[in-house]
Amino acid sequence: MLNLFDTLKKITNEENIFINEPMAKHTTFHTGGPADYLVTPETIEEMQKLLSLDCEKTIIGNGSNLLVKDGGIRGLVIQLTKYQHYSVEEDIIEATTGMYLAKLSQIAMQAGLANLEFACGIPGTLGGAIMMNAGAYGGEMSNVVLESTFMSEQGKILTITDHEFAYRQSIYQRIGGIILSAKLKLIKGNKDEIKKKMDEYMTARNAKQPISVPSAGSTFKRPEGFFAGKLIEEAGLKGYQIGGAAVSDLHAGFIVNKENATSKDILDLIDYIQKVVFEKYGVKLEPEIKVIGEDL
Numbered sequence: 001m002l003n004l005f006d007t008l009k010k011i012t013n014e015e016n017i018f019i020n021e022p023m024a025k026h027t028t029f030h031t032g033g034p035a036d037y038l039v040t041p042e043t044i045e046e047m048q049k050l051l052s053l054d055c056e057k058t059i060i061g062n063g064s065n066l067l068v069k070d071g072g073i074r075g076l077v078i079q080l081t082k083y084q085h086y087s088v089e090e091d092i093i094e095a096t097t098g099m100y101l102a103k104l105s106q107i108a109m110q111a112g113l114a115n116l117e118f119a120c121g122i123p124g125t126l127g128g129a130i131m132m133n134a135g136a137y138g139g140e141m142s143n144v145v146l147e148s149t150f151m152s153e154q155g156k157i158l159t160i161t162d163h164e165f166a167y168r169q170s171i172y173q174r175i176g177g178i179i180l181s182a183k184l185k186l187i188k189g190n191k192d193e194i195k196k197k198m199d200e201y202m203t204a205r206n207a208k209q210p211i212s213v214p215s216a217g218s219t220f221k222r223p224e225g226f227f228a229g230k231l232i233e234e235a236g237l238k239g240y241q242i243g244g245a246a247v248s249d250l251h252a253g254f255i256v257n258k259e260n261a262t263s264k265d266i267l268d269l270i271d272y273i274q275k276v277v278f279e280k281y282g283v284k285l286e287p288e289i290k291v292i293g294e295d296l
Helices: 002-011 044-051 101-110 117-121 126-131 191-208 228-234 263-281
Strands: 017-022 034-039 057-060 066-068 073-079 086-089 092-096 145-151 157-160 178-185 215-218 245-247 254-257 290-292
Touching: 002 017, 002 034, 002 044, 044 073, 044 145, 044 178, 066 263, 086 101, 092 101, 101 117, 101 126, 101 191, 117 191, 126 178, 228 263, 245 263, 254 263
Parallel strands: 034 073, 057 073, 066 290
Antiparallel strands: 017 034, 086 092, 092 178, 145 157, 145 178, 215 254, 245 254
């Protein structure tokens, strides 16, 4: 452990290194045990050196679609939220992985560029959004990503245009590595009309989603031919609680950290919802959130 700390100090500033860092501080669920080490690199060179280290490595963004188990994460967590740069040229925004998607939608609006309005309420980073092909209100990343640059696990920097996008899926879930940046191809639009659409989306989000309570967004993927939230509500599970985790009273598709939940509370509730919905409707709900780490 001490040797790794000394090595990390040679790679990045000490202020970017955290030891036994509670992952509850780095996930929107506000749960999760400690990471042995968490590092927030600021340059590509730092990322290359971190990837070359001989230890377990986990890459995360803003932790907005993530559940870390109560035992935490062994080895090194590399969090990319400090790697933030962008540029706008004509109808293309080029941005680095740590840029927040909601901020990029604002940048697009200010530049009079449309088609990124759907992202105005998504709390994750660009890298995480590409990784899972994030979407809302009929839009998704597959509609706007022109190309992306990533660093392979061997430290090579490559650019791809075929992302194998599907519902909440991309090539990066298969090949790993670190997404470094992406070019988003948008269309020229009317700034006022773009802002109006974003305001409408935010009003709808505030009214229908439990944004004031810790969660990781929609807990389950949309099953073919159904809506997860509707199935869960019809199964009588709205408000159902295990430990500190509850099905949202506002939107049954969300599990929320209502009363100092543990990650186990959330996982137990996910299992229970899956069991009840399958017994009642024969539909298997698949979690949309990514679960990592060790049990306590």
